[in-house]
Amino acid sequence: MGLFSKFSDVRAALDSLAVDGRNPFDVRFDKIMSATEAVLEGRPCLLFGTNNYLGLTFDATCIAAAVKSVHESGTGTTGSRIANGTYCDHGLLERRIAEFYGKRAAMIFTTGYQANLGLISTIAGREDQLLIDADSHASIYDACKLSTAEVIRFRHNDPEDLARRLRRLKDRPGNRIIVTEGIFSMLGDSAPLKEIAAVKRELGATLVVDEAHSLGTRGKKGRGVCEEVGIENDVDFVVGTFSKSLGAIGGFAVSDLPDFDLLRILCRPYMFTASLPPAIVGSVTAALARISTDESLGARIRFNSIKLHRALTLAGFELGPEPNAIVAIKMPDTATAVRFWNELIQRGVYANLALPPATPGSLSLIRCSVSAAHTEAQIDKALSVIVSVGRELRVLDPGPEESLLRRTGSLPL
Amino acid sequence: MIGNANNIEAEVLELLAHKVPANINVTPETPIVAGLGLDSVAILDFIMDLEDRFDISIPLDRVAEVQTVGELSQAIEALKSAAG
Numbered sequence: 181m182g183l184f185s186k187f188s189d190v191r192a193a194l195d196s197l198a199v200d201g202r203n204p205f206d207v208r209f210d211k212i213m214s215a216t217e218a219v220l221e222g223r224p225c226l227l228f229g230t231n232n233y234l235g236l237t238f239d240a241t242c243i244a245a246a247v248k249s250v251h252e253s254g255t256g257t258t259g260s261r262i263a264n265g266t267y268c269d270h271g272l273l274e275r276r277i278a279e280f281y282g283k284r285a286a287m288i289f290t291t292g293y294q295a296n297l298g299l300i301s302t303i304a305g306r307e308d309q310l311l312i313d314a315d316s317h318a319s320i321y322d323a324c325k326l327s328t329a330e331v332i333r334f335r336h337n338d339p340e341d342l343a344r345r346l347r348r349l350k351d352r353p354g355n356r357i358i359v360t361e362g363i364f365s366m367l368g369d370s371a372p373l374k375e376i377a378a379v380k381r382e383l384g385a386t387l388v389v390d391e392a393h394s395l396g397t398r399g400k401k402g403r404g405v406c407e408e409v410g411i412e413n414d415v416d417f418v419v420g421t422f423s424k425s426l427g428a429i430g431g432f433a434v435s436d437l438p439d440f441d442l443l444r445i446l447c448r449p450y451m452f453t454a455s456l457p458p459a460i461v462g463s464v465t466a467a468l469a470r471i472s473t474d475e476s477l478g479a480r481i482r483f484n485s486i487k488l489h490r491a492l493t494l495a496g497f498e499l500g501p502e503p504n505a506i507v508a509i510k511m512p513d514t515a516t517a518v519r520f521w522n523e524l525i526q527r528g529v530y531a532n533l534a535l536p537p538a539t540p541g542s543l544s545l546i547r548c549s550v551s552a553a554h555t556e557a558q559i560d561k562a563l564s565v566i567v568s569v570g571r572e573l574r575v576l577d578p579g580p581e582e583s584l585l586r587r588t589g590s591l592p593l
Numbered sequence: 594m595i596g597n598a599n600n601i602e603a604e605v606l607e608l609l610a611h612k613v614p615a616n617i618n619v620t621p622e623t624p625i626v627a628g629l630g631l632d633s634v635a636i637l638d639f640i641m642d643l644e645d646r647f648d649i650s651i652p653l654d655r656v657a658e659v660q661t662v663g664e665l666s667q668a669i670e671a672l673k674s675a676a677g
Contacts, residue, residue, distance in 0.1 A: 536634065
């Protein structure tokens with residue numbers, strides 16, 4: 181029996197998904213042209229599957245900051261901060277993030293995945309209980325595996341279910357740690373954080389909120405859903421990423437708790453990996469300054485999100501529940517989703533194909549992400565393509581060729 | 594106690610019968626991961642149903658330890674006993 185024979189089912193599933201040799205999980209761009217355009221298979225395509233919510237990957241200020249950092253501090257740090265030391269700019273970025281959130285301290289991680297992995301696995305000890313939303317990101321599930329704590333799932337976005345599960349633990353020793361997300365990555369739905377914070381206050385727990393998809397896209401200052409619903413003082417740890425709205429890579433956690441700094445010598449995914457390279461630290465610091473000072477970015481992403489969500493709803497698609505930067509189109513089955521995704525690529529629109537078991541409720545999704553950098557013309561083009569494919573594949577009723585642009589153009593956005 | 598365990602197993606089998614594809618006959622020996630025709634998320638969601646039905650918490654590490662439907666029923670029985 182070969183080493184990989186245990187994955188034969190995976191191989192069969194992957195082969196069945198590949199249409200004309202195109203593997204949906206291994207898309208290879210010829211060239212990235214901008215935050216919203218690329219060349220794929222020799223053809224130009226619009227990028228609607230990037231998580232580049234604020235379009236800052238090509239921001240001139242961020243690029244200049246990255247270049248300056250490379251010249252000043254080199255291409256890499258060549259090791260972890262506990263062994264090789266902290267660069268001046270690591271410390272500066274941490275202070276800037278803490279200031280942005282109005283928290284006492286911040287820690288940066290080499291990826292957003294590691295931020296969840298490190299924070300959650302370290303703060304939850306053997307006697308503690310982790311209560312995680314059932315639809316949590318894989319990084320939260322993997323953190324639970326690394327932790328020695330007991331792990332209990334609560335029903336997605338259901339504060340009453342969370343309360344019921346907390347009450348079952350009433351006589352048990354240990355700390356209860358609730359983990360949820362501001363916006364969930366597959367359907368783009370936001371957590372009922374006000375109600376979850378109320379459960380936390382009533383029953384006593386630590387609250388961790390991952391704002392990976394809501395940093396920069398929600399809240400007046402761009403701090404996410406916690407800011408928007410006014411529960412920032414109830415949240416013990418906010419976790420986030422630099423790889424989406426901030427256009428680079430890396431992660432962070434912020435907290436007011438006094439012993440937060442102990443994590444630097446306890447948290448293995450922080451300690452035993454190389455720290456972020458100077459170019460990334462430079463561009464992220466610049467990107468954070470951009471979103472702190474330019475409220476038009478947040479306004480733009482909200483406008484574009486609402487535009488795409490409303491137009492697709494009007495066209496007759498079944499979508500995720502809220503007009504967030506993630507706009508997920510529900511497909512009737514996996515085969516249709518794969519065909520739909522391939523047709524979009526053929527016609528110059530790149531979105532994400534999301535399939536079970538990576539999706540909630542065994543849904544097959546075409547997952548679009550909107551950017552503040554998308555022009556209205558780009559969104560109109562993508563809409564036109566998506567609706568055409570929807571009609572051809574009978575995901576939509578094949579109605580009269582009414583001008584979608586005329587219909588959506590009159591929307592009160 | 595044995596009677597109680599048998600009742601739990603019968604109830605788990607009954608609940609599962611409504612969840613799995615129609616062509617699958619579930620027995621205590623049925624392996625959970627490979628034999629139920631459910632993906633990993635659907636299995637975990639079913640575990641939440643069981644938690645509510647029996648008013649217990651079944652931690653994920655406990656779920657990972659059990660291989661068959663019968664073992665899952667035994668774990669529930671043990672957790673119910675521990676919870677008093």
